[in-house]
Amino acid sequence: MKIMPCPLNGPRNISEFVYGGEVTPLPSVESAPDKAWAEHTFYAYNGTGVAREWWYHTPSGYWFVAERHRVSDEILRTYDPSELPSDESTPDGETC
Amino acid sequence: MPFALLKYGLNNDYPFEKDADLPAPTALKRRYDVVIIGGGGHGVAxxxxxxxxxxxxxVAVLEKGYLGGGNTARNTAVIRSNYLTSDGVRFYSESVKLFQELSNEFNFNIMYSKRGQLTLAHTDSAIRGFRQRTEVNKHFGGKTELIDPQQIRELVPTLNMNPGHQPVLGxxxxxxxxxxxxxxxxxGYxxxxxxxxxxxxxxxxVTDVIVDDASGTVTGVKVKQGSAEQIIECGCAVQAVAGHSSLLAEKAGFRLPIVSYPLQAMVxxxxxxxxxxxxxxxAFHCYVQQTGRGELVFGGGSDPYPLYNTRSSLELKEQLLAHAVELFPFMANLKLMRQWAGLTDMTSDYSPIMGLSPVKNYYLDAGWGTWGFKSTPICGKTMAELVASGGKVPDLIKPFGVERFSEFRQVNEMGATAASH
Incomplete structure (x- = not known):
């Protein structure tokens, strides 16, 4: 079984976790046009580099962030969302 | 007979090569009217x-591996049209009709075998969904019925009608x-x-797509054969590369609302x-069929998270096979022979992306997720119409344009995939 290093619970089987999509900044609820919402909702990173993703540990109800390589499936880093950098750029400087 | 074989062994002129199904490879020309990127079923169709x-x-079909070696070889070969939306049912029904005639048309046996497809409902809400699909299908001339447990027992006597806590209701x-x-x-195509x-x-x-910046029109592609790279000019190009759709689109300079997931299957x-x-x-994320050779093919949903990798994972195998064994308990005694995975280019509404792209004369055939094989004939036919008319989108594929994602006009087929994802 593949192991996910959970920042809260330590290493656990990946079947205990749910993938929650790419970490992207939310468009402004007040001013963002429809196109920006469409972009946010439907256009996710689908490249071959490292992606920053939301993951959820089902038994403990805990959301966190994982940086995972989209080809090798290697999980490079996991951390609590409070540690997210404020500029929200993706790893490798890739624009998603 | 042995002497005849020896004679051919020493002769350059093999008799069967004259009747080979495919001609020997030739050198690439400098220009083609149409370049089709991807030599899978959709591309050659x-x-x-x-x-x-x-x-x-x-026309040149450019394939980085071998003919039909990608998802065309990796799907579980299901042909059906019992979808949910009228746009979907119209489209897939045409495909089913074309499949029926293909062997005759090609003079080449595609081993088409009409078996009927049975989707099981384990909840009342599934029954309600099936009622709707039945009516939509009938409306477009399909043969689909809602059947009760007794009829299911007669069709599939080996099925466990009471698997776990989810009895088969219809x-x-x-x-x-x-x-x-x-x-x-x-x-055949x-x-x-x-x-x-x-x-x-x-x-x-194809290592790059060359787009003229001033007019935003595709003018050619850069191709690599072995270590030799060259540029081929084209009048227009079609991309039909399934799991790698996003990566090729990026080379052409635009993004697609697609995420690629592996899908594992086994026999x-x-x-x-x-x-x-x-x-x-x-409900069990599982489908089973017996091939003409007697093997049982299992497939399920795509993997639970995106990845460009066709590795095998124990957790998915365990989950899929546990469900298969609940439906057909005696299968627990069977041995697995092979397993494989394909890369599914999933869209959020479970419908394809076909038609025009942000680049002029560059046509899209993408977002085929887990529904690509069954649409091969109609996809080829409508994409050919699109290319031949110089970009006039045929009515049948109008609903599937990429612009639907920015206009919030999705064609929601999520409820009609064989295994929910």
Whole structure:
């Protein structure tokens, strides 16, 4: 079984976790046009580099962030969302 | 006989090469009217219909691996049209009709076998969904019925009607459901296309798409054969590369609302024929069918998270097989023979992306997720119409344009996939 290093619970089987999509900044609820919402909702990173993703540990109800390589499936880093950098750029400087 | 064999062994002139299904490879020309990127079922079907119905034969199909070696070889060969939306049902029904005639049309056996497809309902809400799908299907001329547990027992006597805590309450019986030899479909189209003058170039990778910045029009592609790179000019280009759609689109300079997930499937040792219909259970994330050779093919949903990798994972195998064994308990005694994975280019509404792209004369055939094989013929036919008309989108594929994602006009087929994802 593949192991996910959970920042809260330590290493656990990946079947205990749910993938929650790419970490992207939310468009402004007040001013963002429809196109920006469409972009946010439907256009996710689908490249071959490292992606920053939301993951959820089902038994403990805990959301966190994982940086995972989209080809090798290697999980490079996991951390609590409070540690997210404020500029929200993706790893490798890739624009998603 | 041994002497005859020896004679051919010492002779350069092999008799069977004259009747080879595909012509020997030739050098790439400098320019083609149409370049089709991706030599899977969709790519060669598009080339075939371009040549057959539109007389366009200055066409190159460029394939980085070998003919039909990607998802065409990796799907579970289900043909059906029992979808949910009218747009979807209209489209897939045409495909089912074309499949029925393909062997005759190609003069090449694609081993089309009409078996019927049975989808199981384990909840009241599934029954309500099936009722709707039945009516939509009938409206468009499909043969689909809602059937009760007794009818299911008669169709599939080996099915466990009371698996776990989810008894089988009813089923969607789709009589048009069928299967075919997936490789043969690609071979048949390739044979028909190359006989009409289309060039198929295998081991030819497209490394870049050249777009004229001023007009935003595609002018050519950069290709790599071995270590040699060259530029080929084209009048227009079609991309049909399934799981790698996003990566190719990026080379052409735009993004697609697609995320690529692996999908794992597997096949058991062969046993006596006992299972005629294709059986699927969305609640159990599982579908099962018996091939003409007697093997049982299992497939399920895509992997739970995106990845460009066709590795095998124990957690998915465990989950899928546990469900299969609940439906058919005696299968626990069977041994698995092979497993594999394909890369599914999933869209959020479970419908394809076909038609125009942000680049002029560059046409899209993408977002085929887990529904690509069954649409091969109609996809080829409509893409050929699109290319031949210079970009006039045929009515049948109008709903599937990429612009639907920015206009919030999705074609929601999520409830109608064989296994929910």
């Amino acid at each position: 598009t080339a075939y219909y371009l040549a057959k119905y539109h007389g366009i034969t200055n 089923g969607l019986w789709h009589m048009d459901g069928a299967t075919a030899r997936h490789d043969a479909v690609a071979w 390739a044979k028909g296309a190359t006989q009409r003058g289309v060039e198929l170039h295998q081991l030819t990778e 058991t040792q062969p046993v006596k024929p006992f299972l005629n219909p294709l059986v699927s259970s969305p």
